[in-house]
Amino acid sequence: MHRPPQGTLKLPTELSQGNVAKLLRGAGLRPTRQRVAxxxxxxxxxxxxxxxxxxxxxxxxxxxxVSLATVYNTLxxxxxxxxxxxxxxxxxxxxxxxxxxxxxxxxxxxxxRLLDIATGSIRIEGLPEAPDGMxxxxxxxxxxxxxx
Ligand SMILES: [Zn+2]
Numbered sequence: 001m002h003r004p005p006q007g008t009l010k011l012p013t014e015l016s017q018g019n020v021a022k023l024l025r026g027a028g029l030r031p032t033r034q035r036v037a038x039x040x041x042x043x044x045x046x047x048x049x050x051x052x053x054x055x056x057x058x059x060x061x062x063x064x065x066v067s068l069a070t071v072y073n074t075l076x077x078x079x080x081x082x083x084x085x086x087x088x089x090x091x092x093x094x095x096x097x098x099x100x101x102x103x104x105x106x107x108x109x110x111x112x113r114l115l116d117i118a119t120g121s122i123r124i125e126g127l128p129e130a131p132d133g134m135x136x137x138x139x140x141x142x143x144x145x146x147x148x
Pocket of ligand 1: 103104105115
């Protein structure tokens with residue numbers, strides 16, 4: 001599978017429709033109307049962690065007519081293209097992270113929210129050797145939170 005280098009895509013903070021189209025083209029995706037609309041919702045407000053269901057609700061609220069299936073497909077296409085990073089939390093729940101750099105997460109079990117952990121605040125030691133013919137692609141750390 002093609003994997004673009006992580007953390008190399010710099011997203012402009014102010015995203016106009018034109019910038020969104022450029023961003024999509026730069027990632028090798030045709031800027032269809034639905035992709036542009038969804039990319040705008042995803043990337044216009046800085047880093048966020050979002051599920052397909054939440055993005056779908058947001059789209060409907062903003063009068064963007066898309067089906068949940070289209071939202072799923074688009075999120076996976078964006079992930080393949082290196083615009084998003086997938087964070088699997090548990091079971092069927094997948095979050096899509098607009099911050100594609102290598103970082104870890106807090107997961108709030110009560111609210112279901114994901115929060116970034118400052119890079120450099122966790123050190124991983126004693127990683128096992130990958131089995132023959134394989135290499136470690138990345139290490140995911142999820143620190144689960146409950147209310148005190
Ligand atoms: Zn994150």
